[in-house]
Amino acid sequence: MALIQCQFYSEVLGLSTSMHVILPQETRSQIGLEGKQGTGPHPTLYLLHGLSDDDSIWLRRTSIERYVASLGIAVVMPQIHRSFYTNMEQGGAYGTFISEELPALARSFFPLSAKREDNFVAGLSMGGYGAFKLALQHPERFAAAASLSGVIDLHAARIDPIHKAMSSAEWSHIFGPDEIRGTDHDLLELLQRHATLGTSLPLLYQCCGTEDFLYEGNQTFRKACDTAGIPLTYEEGPGTHEWGYWDAKIQDVLAWLPLKGR
Template sequence: MAFVQCDFFSEVLGIGASMNVILPQATSQQIGMEGAAAQSGRHPVLYLLHGLSDDHTTWMRRTSIERYVSGMGLAVVMPTVNRSYYTDMKEGARYWTFVSEELPQLARSFFPLSDRREDNFVAGLSMGGYGALKHALRHPGRYAAAASLSGALDFSGGSTTLSPQEYARIAGSREEVKGTDNDLFALAEKAAQLPADQQPLLFQCCGTEDFLYQDNQRFLKHARSLGLQLTYEEEPGDHNWDYWDLKIQRVLEWLPLQKQM
């Protein structure tokens, strides 16, 4: 594998931005780790999103994500969006436009990443779980699959560690969020209207001791009532890296990329 720490200028944000990138490399002499290249010239890619208190370094620092993907021929792009909740903020920067539009275009211009729907996936934890499903449900033509680990999925009415003041700066009021493209429940209803082969595959997991467990249960019930193609898993676990390090391995097993190899 190759690991790249990439600093660049964002025209959307008007500031310097950062992402960490793992790129496939076929190797035969690494001790203790297999290395595999992508099947074609452009790599399938997983956009891996961080939580509220983290940044683009957190997945590399707190999991073995590079080792987990080493034999898959899969690139991983890990951006920073600060405490934006993957939104174009009410009072702040346009982080949703940055991460959903500008970032993939820049990443593909810097690195040999595929732009085909069947090669693009997105996953994240907590705030990033919300961001991951938001990517796939808002842009089902771009992503084949999305995974939420302990996601903060009920942004309009569920639990959050944001203060009321910070929530207002990000999104306004909860009533303003309901029914909009920042509301996963509304986005799920739109996605359910698509033919099954145009809907992204969804993966959702949450530990039973997690403070977001009930929010996840509400989204699960809603998604299943709509007939979305969602795989759900739960087991004992809390809102911590012991759980996420375990479950990201399960997400990688689940990705439809596995069926193509």
């Protein structure tokens, strides 16, 4: 695998930011790795970080580089800070950055496929929210989306802001002072809109540990999918909000992805 850290200027954000990228590399001489080189533009997984992390965290806390070595896919891990992958009420337009500018820049830097069937998004915690938000706001762009212990019921999270990890002031800086429910920030609302329209959605995968403080919010989303008749691969089991759980579950996500030629 080739691992690249990119520092670049974002026109949307008006500042320099960064991403880590894993690219497929054919190799048989690296201990423990059997790299697979794809032909043509690479299928791509956009892998999103959580509230307290950055674009390096998946590399530092899991063996993601080793896990994808035999799959022939690229992994793009962007820096989003504490923005919730959202055009902030008082702050940067991170929603536009992650959905529009980042994919275009990444494809201009590297040979990445733009085809829907070759693009996937996944994330943990805040990144789980970001992954489902991207998939539900732009279903035509992704074949699959996965949330690991995601903050996916924002209405419930706002009542008790992310287990005290955010102040009410920070929350308002991101989403504004008004009610979340029924807005474009609300994944449950987006889900219902698609159910009404009969949209062809990406495949959805959701997991959460039963001891996680976000478990109830994850149950709400699962039940909403059931009610709306939207297919969802759902997994739960013992686990809290920590990297041992996510290191294990990202391997399940990679096994689940609908990669061509598998």
